[in-house]
Amino acid sequence: MTTFATDYVKCSRCGQTSEFDVLASTNAFGPCDLDTRPPEMKRSTMFYWVQECPHCGYVGDEISDSTTAPDELFDSEAYLSYGGIKFASELAKKFYRLYLVKMAEKNDVDAFWAALNAAWASDDKRDDASAVACRKLALERIEPIIADEPDSDNYKLMKLDLLRRVREFDAVLEYGATLKIDEEFLARIVALELELAKRRDDACHTCAEA
Ligand SMILES: [Zn+2]
Known part of the structure; x- marks a missing residue:
């Protein structure tokens, strides 16, 4: 099961302390999605993966961790208006801001995951337009x-x-044809992706189908 605890966290940017629920434990049973989104119960713990300071608007994995993002970022149009994306999900908005922070920190890997997490949170609200924007x-x-x-x-x-998932089916077929994957299970996933792309299927599928 998923358990959480209440924690008082001091923001590294403004020094104010706020209360957050933090994840104490969770579990995951079953196959993950093709984009590695975990199964339940971990699937539903995304709320705990990101923190937003209610005082200064800083978003971090944990706001007690300092950032190299410049002060201007937090007053920027992109940050305040979520890049013009009309998010239906409040959680997706936080991950979008986390994406901007990680971009400012020049951290491609963390920025990638923040954008993908914003897409997952948008999927959960059936907000397809925002999910596609974040996957791009x-x-x-x-x-x-x-x-x-x-x-x-x-x-x-x-x-x-x-x-x-962004309906670039021809690009899936083209890119898939260039991949040389030796590991058998991963090769089966490539075959599944190609099959789905041929069918113009942009839905969520799991690794179990491979
Ligand atoms: Zn703060």
Whole structure:
């Protein structure tokens, strides 16, 4: 089961203390989604993955951790208006701000995950437009990650799924054809992605189907 505790957290940016629920424990049973989103109960713990200071608006994984993002970011139009994305999910808004913070910190990996988490939170509210917008941001960030780790297959498979979920089906087929994946299970996932793309299927699917 999922358990949480109440914690008082001091914001590293403004020094004010606020109360947050923090995750104490959770579990995950069953297959994950093709983009690695975990099954329940961990699936429903995203609320605890991000903190927003109610005093200064700083968003971090934990706001007690300091940031190198400049002060201007927190007053910027993009930060205040969520990049113009009309989010239906309050949680997705926090992950979008986390994405901007990680971008300002020049941390591609964390920015990628923040954008993907904003997409997951939007999926949960059936906010397709925001989910697609966030997956496109994740796709931009995944390129330097793949360039940096050319031997790592996981991000390549995630790129395939992101392309499919934003309905870039031809790009899935094109990119999938260039992949050389030796590991059998991962190769089956590539085959599944290609099959889904041929069917113009942009829905969420799990690794169990491979
Ligand atoms: Zn603060």
